[in-house]
Amino acid sequence: MSPMQAVILAAGEGNRLRPLTRSRPKAMIPVANRPIIEYVIHSLLENGIRDIVVVVGYRKEYVIRYLNQLDVPIQVVVQERQLGTADALRSAESEIAGDFLLLPGDNYISPTSIARIKTERNAMLYTEHPSPSNFGVVVIKNGFVEKILEKPEDAPTFTVSTGVFSFTPDIFGYLRSNEIPDAIAGMLADGEKIRAIPAEDWQDAIYSWDLLKMNARMLRDLAPATSGTVSTTASLRGRVRIGKGTTIGENTVIQGPVVIGEDCEIGPNAVIMPQTSIASRVKIEPFTYLKDSLIMDDVTVGSHSRIVSAVFGQGCILGDHTTTYPKEAFFEVGGGVTKSEFGAVLGDGVRAAPFTTFKNCVAGNNVSIEEGRVVVGLIEDNTRVI
Amino acid sequence: MCGIVGYIGRREATPLLIQGLKRLEYRGYDSFGIATVGSEIDVFKKQGRISESEAGTVVLGGSVGIGHTRWATHGEPNDSNAHPHTDCTGRLALVHNGVIENYIELKKQLLERGHIFRSETDTEVIVHLLEENFTGDLLEAVKKTVPLLEGSYAILAVSAHDDRIVAARDCSPLVLGIGDGELFAASDMTPLLEHTERIIFLEDGDIAEISPERVEIYHDGAKVERSVELVNWGIEDAKKGGFAHYMLKEIFEQPQAFYETIRAGISDAVQEMIRDAEEITLVACGTSYHTALIFKYLAEPLCRIPVRVELGSEFKYYPPPLRGLVIAVTQSGETADTIAALKMAKAHNCPTLAITNVQGSTVTRIADTTLMMRAGPEISVAATKSYIAQLAALMEIVNVRCDGKYDDLLQHAHLAIGEVLLQEMQGAVALCREAEHVFFVGRGPFYPVSMEGALKMKEISYVHAEGYAAGELKHGPFALLTPETPVVAICPPGSTYGVMISNIKEMKARRAPIIALGKKGDTELAEIVDIFIPIPDSDPMVQVLTTSVALQLLSYHTACALARDVDKPRNLAKSVTVE
Amino acid sequence: MQCVVLAAGEGKRMRPLTARRPKVMLPIANRPMMEHLVTAARDAGITEFVFVVGYCEREIRKHFGEGEQFGVTITYVTQRYQLGTADALRTAAGLITDRFLLLNGDMILRRDDIAAICRMPAPCVGVSGTDHPQDYGVVTVEDGRITALEEKSERPKSNLINAGAYLFDPEIFDLLKGVKISGRGELELTDALEAYIRTGSLRAYTLGYWLDVGQPWDLLDANAALLEGMQHEQRGTVEAGVTIPETVTVGEGTVIRAGTYIEGSCVIGENCTIGPHAYIRGATSIGDNCHIGHATELKNTIVMAGTKIPHFNYIGDSVIGSGCNFGAGTKVANLRHDHGTVKVCGKSTGRRKFGAIIGDGVQFGINCSVNVGSLIGSNARIAPHAWVEGCIEDETVIR
Known part of the structure; x- marks a missing residue:
């Protein structure tokens, strides 16, 4: 038997995560400092699956660049237009020789989950979710899939598809529309059996603020390591990982789990509290407090800021006394209204002058804000707040 | 005439030579050939590039051999002009990188003495001279032959019934790799690195006798020792991955190339050299010449220092007065013209600095100090990330002269480059692909940016393009403007904005379609032009970077639309090691 | 008989100790692991060696030279990229003329086992029993023939493992040509053996003694085992x-100064200064040019060459690199x-007593406290009075 293959779909933008998907697809959004797709690849490798095909499309150059620098060779196929998941799978058909796994590149799936499905033919991983209407809801009978309802208004059950399937090459005969669930329906109609297997751990971020929860989950598995230059008066407790070239200044307190990338400058006198990820070349100025946040590359946060429950895109420059203020509010995203509580989600290149307060705010890419403003709710890309 | 390799040892030479030549293809790919020594000398040579031809089917026996991949200088690319060349008897074979300047005279003499020439190359004279000097000892023959040659050469020679390769170099690069019971020779380290980490850099005037177990090196008739350097390079992981072309991959690596170069900083010695300079002369060729010109436009007003920029190819014959700091800018570190100029500067006791991307390259060993760019290996013939990394190094020099005033700006500049990479180009590409001629215009530092834009357009899309200072267009080239001649105008905000707008209106009045690069949100500009390409608002120094990248994308997509061979454009080689 | 020794890999699991050496x-007991193997093979009658080297090959070449010092001849071949055992062996093709022994360089065998394996009919694989077969490739054997080779797995089918010692005829080189990239992404020698297994011609030889070092802390057990069995000389x-x-060996040029108390089985290299008033106990190895000074206690520890532990120090159950x-x-x-x-870094050492793994060139200020299970990368610099724990990467500065 030839070794199992895997197809990872990473072509879609994931537009509900805007503004964070302007320069990268959802699969490339860093969570605990690694793109989501890296967790998927890692889980496959843990299971000895090395023959991996990734379907790229939206902002493919970034995905390919990232995949090329991995230790394992990854086969890349391009989906020219993002028509749907079945179309994406079709573009990988020429690379598939036998049974294979199909996985979404923008969800976390644990190695144990993959171990449960990798020896099956025609099976899917499902999980329980409190708000199933955002997903494909799966009706299961006697351990087999009875039907899949795509994002139904009223879900009959809480079991949803993780998008992880084990298929035989026969699936290609069912790819008549552009969506995988249609193909599944076709298989079921032909009397094919699809085993339903519970996933051990699976995480998805539907909205940008859900990344914070995913970040906290991924930080649980963080391997602690210290690198760079660390002051003896800095206090590092719990699981803390610090990258090369980073400087941790005097009296900085870091309470893990916290990950900090390369070439950052933290403190002196900064406080980094649990569930925080800080990527590379980030500058956290003195007396700033961070907690439950996800900070991407090249961000600067000024002195005396208080950043809680925030996602900052690449290259944001925030002046001193920036505050993010988590408050529960209703959001209209993609036609629906959803309730959430977080401080701020900032796209790439947001600039805020000193004394800006973000209150439950989603600010688009390259938004600039004049000093002392309280910014609330959704703000479009390139807006100037004066 | 560009890349040479040699192997001697216990393994089959042919596959090793072919593999080595593939790694050197960036130096030229008009034709290739190999020769191996069995009891006789067997030669295989062919027009075209190795990857295209039936390289796998070349079967020449023997564990001693030499190979060559060619970029034609003398004689068109065809089978008979391909190296290796053999003498009249077929006992000697030779590969050569460089140019023999007195070959016409030598050839005349050799013809008179009855030699039969089978190619139009300058190289063939060397092998016939070897034949005349050959009395059974190849080393002696080479020793007698090289003094007769004028010009530049790196040669590898073999003779029948002899388990040796004799190598010689002068003004062309040649390095040796020492293995276990085997030796390798090549124009640069790339083909050697997969076999050994022990490298000898030959020096000008060296003659080396290479056998499987040892190397003996002679200089001016005396035996000399050359140190064995240990290089700890991993194999350069130059995978194209899923990218359609290396060029696109390299375009997308530019934010990193810029950042890494800035991050690496400048050593104290180089800083001191820069601060002490009273004037600066830059020597460069091709794309590097454009980065040097940009430096002039940035450094003169910002650092108040006189800057002269010279083409390497002109320098040698029309040397400028040599004073002050001389900076050689060359991606490969092997550009023959630039190196020749640098040697002259050294001879005039000027402090010399090299800016290059290749550690251990010839230029680094000639210049007093080196400022490394951190672009990583660039495979595509069209320079992109090395151009950006050169600008990073040169901007860092400006920054040093300005006491770190631009630290913050340079540290964040890679983000703006990343921003431009998201830019769509369809409209502009549609105009350019239909055009026979395209003009690129700009003012100040954007004048050399437009020259570089035009160079890229010519180089990879084969669309004729010219870069002009925007104000100069009306002194002649206006006559060429037609509705089919697009003009790419770089029009960022700043002191020249108003006059650029009037230039654009003048061109518009001649019905030329205008593609303008301007500040994002510049509606005034967007309204008067046909295609508007927005560039993030930033300092002029950063705009130099962003507009350059936008023009690379324009050329790249135009070339793709015209189905050109983007990574290996016709008639070009990546580093030109002949004058 | 010729013997090919595979020594090209870094051994990433031994980081940071492999920063400057494979x-x-x-x-182990002051001799490179591979020297123990090579001298055992020599004592079993093998005089002609081919070393397949790669990562930090200079260290191996420098130490073994052409073999004169060991009374053997050594030829080197370089495997530049570690693509797997099949590829490694392939680099030795052309140098092998007859039946030969193939040994992984990172284990220790006894002379009589090597001699016995050489007397077996080829092809033959050395196997060894172990109580943790899940860490190795496992073999199943029937009537002295190998019936299956299995990759590392959670539920191994037997407790016999492939020890990494083989006897082959040159025909193996033909089989190597057919090896394809495995599920682990390497060219594996074991894939070439499938043909032999199918025809039932692959024999097994059960080694009486086999010592393997998988993790840095395993060095301590190996060190204790070898110190125990060695001839001591002062x-x-x-x-x-x-x-x-x-039971203590002391090298040439070493001075042991008054008040020093040594117990247990130890080895001290050449040109060291020990004491005054040092206390050394347990199975401790101290490399050449070390200084173990006043009121310093070392227990059950490996200290590599050129390290200075000069005053008022305590180090127990640790591995210390060179030049610290x-x-x-x-x-x-x-x-x-x-x-x-x-x-250590989340991995259990299985030991109740374990100190730290410290890479090469690490510099400590005065009065630093290194916590149990710390791993400190090469060239780290630690400020006075610092408290160090966890996983500290190469070149880290704590100041």
Whole structure:
């Protein structure tokens, strides 16, 4: 038997995560400092699956660049237009020789989950979710899939598809529309059996603020390591990982789990509290407090800021006394209204002058804000707040 | 005439030579050939590039051999002009990188003495001279032959019934790799690195006798020792991955190339050299010449220092007065013209600095100090990330002269480059692909940016393009403007904005379609032009970077639309090691 | 008979100790692991060696030279990229003329086992029993023939493992040509053996003794085992007032100064200065040119060459790289308060007592405290009075 293959779909933008998907697809959004797709690849490798095909499309150059620098060779196929998941799978058909796994590149799936499905033919991983209407809801009978309802208004059950399937090459005969669930329906109609297997751990971020929860989950598995230059008066407790070239200044307190990338400058006198990820070349100025946040590359946060429950895109420059203020509010995203509580989600290149307060705010890419403003709710890309 | 390799040892030479030549293809790919020594000398040579031809089917026996991949200088690319060349008897074979300047005279003499020439190359004279000097000892023959040659050469020679390769170099690069019971020779380290980490850099005037177990090196008739350097390079992981072309991959690596170069900083010695300079002369060729010109436009007003920029190819014959700091800018570190100029500067006791991307390259060993760019290996013939990394190094020099005033700006500049990479180009590409001629215009530092834009357009899309200072267009080239001649105008905000707008209106009045690069949100500009390409608002120094990248994308997509061979454009080689 | 020794890999699991040397050059009882193997093979009658080297090959070449010192001849071949065991062996093609022995360089065997395996009909694989077969490739054997080779797995089918010692005829080189990239992404020698297994021609030889070092802390057990069995010899100068049993080896040029008390089985290299008033116990190996000074206690520890532990230090159950310097009063703890098993970077050492793994060139200020299970990368610099724990990467500065 030839070794199992895997197809990872990473072509879609994931537009509900805007503004964070302007320069990268959802699969490339860093969570605990690694793109989501890296967790998927890692889980496959843990299971000895090395023959991996990734379907790229939206902002493919970034995905390919990232995949090329991995230790394992990854086969890349391009989906020219993002028509749907079945179309994406079709573009990988020429690379598939036998049974294979199909996985979404923008969800976390644990190695144990993959171990449960990798020896099956025609099976899917499902999980329980409190708000199933955002997903494909799966009706299961006697351990087999009875039907899949795509994002139904009223879900009959809480079991949803993780998008992880084990298929035989026969699936290609069912790819008549552009969506995988249609193909599944076709298989079921032909009397094919699809085993339903519970996933051990699976995480998805539907909205940008859900990344914070995913970040906290991924930080649980963080391997602690210290690198760079660390002051003896800095206090590092719990699981803390610090990258090369980073400087941790005097009296900085870091309470893990916290990950900090390369070439950052933290403190002196900064406080980094649990569930925080800080990527590379980030500058956290003195007396700033961070907690439950996800900070991407090249961000600067000024002195005396208080950043809680925030996602900052690449290259944001925030002046001193920036505050993010988590408050529960209703959001209209993609036609629906959803309730959430977080401080701020900032796209790439947001600039805020000193004394800006973000209150439950989603600010688009390259938004600039004049000093002392309280910014609330959704703000479009390139807006100037004066 | 560009890349040479040699192997001697216990393994089959042919596959090793072919593999080595593939790694050197960036130096030229008009034709290739190999020769191996069995009891006789067997030669295989062919027009075209190795990857295209039936390289796998070349079967020449023997564990001693030499190979060559060619970029034609003398004689068109065809089978008979391909190296290796053999003498009249077929006992000697030779590969050569460089140019023999007195070959016409030598050839005349050799013809008179009855030699039969089978190619139009300058190289063939060397092998016939070897034949005349050959009395059974190849080393002696080479020793007698090289003094007769004028010009530049790196040669590898073999003779029948002899388990040796004799190598010689002068003004062309040649390095040796020492293995276990085997030796390798090549124009640069790339083909050697997969076999050994022990490298000898030959020096000008060296003659080396290479056998499987040892190397003996002679200089001016005396035996000399050359140190064995240990290089700890991993194999350069130059995978194209899923990218359609290396060029696109390299375009997308530019934010990193810029950042890494800035991050690496400048050593104290180089800083001191820069601060002490009273004037600066830059020597460069091709794309590097454009980065040097940009430096002039940035450094003169910002650092108040006189800057002269010279083409390497002109320098040698029309040397400028040599004073002050001389900076050689060359991606490969092997550009023959630039190196020749640098040697002259050294001879005039000027402090010399090299800016290059290749550690251990010839230029680094000639210049007093080196400022490394951190672009990583660039495979595509069209320079992109090395151009950006050169600008990073040169901007860092400006920054040093300005006491770190631009630290913050340079540290964040890679983000703006990343921003431009998201830019769509369809409209502009549609105009350019239909055009026979395209003009690129700009003012100040954007004048050399437009020259570089035009160079890229010519180089990879084969669309004729010219870069002009925007104000100069009306002194002649206006006559060429037609509705089919697009003009790419770089029009960022700043002191020249108003006059650029009037230039654009003048061109518009001649019905030329205008593609303008301007500040994002510049509606005034967007309204008067046909295609508007927005560039993030930033300092002029950063705009130099962003507009350059936008023009690379324009050329790249135009070339793709015209189905050109983007990574290996016709008639070009990546580093030109002949004058 | 010729013997090919595979020594090209780094041995990543031994980081940071492999920063400047391959795993096979890590010292056990003051000799590189591979030297023990090579001398055992020599004593079994093998005189002609081919070393397949790669990562930090200079270290191997420098140490073994052409083999004169060991009474053998050594030819080297370089495997530049570690693409797997099949590829490694392939680089030796052309140098092998007859039946030959193939040994992984990172294990220790006894002379009689090597001699016995050489007397077997080829092809033959050395196998060894172990109580943790899940860490190795497992073999199943029937009537002295190998019936299956299995990759590392959670539920191994037997407790016999492939020890990495083989006897082959040159025809193996033809089989190597057919090897394709495996599920692990390597060219594996074991894939070439499938043909032999199918025809039932692959024999098994059960090794009487086999010592393998998988993790850095396994060096301590291997060190203890070899110190126990070795012939001890004392050169150098031992001042009056030193307590030193016969179970201690002292190298040329070493001075052991008054008040020093040594117990257990230890080896001290050449040109060291020990004491005054040093206390060395357990199975401790001290490399050449080390300084173990006043009121310093070393217990059950490996100290590589050129390291200075000069005053008021305590180090227990640790592996210390070369060229380190310990400030006065710096100590390494080796026992948890709850007496639980010590973990290093999240991995259990299986040991209740374990100190730290410290890479090459690490510099400690005075009075640093290194917690149990710390791993400190090469060239880290630690400020005075610092408290160090966990996983510290190469070149880290704590200031």
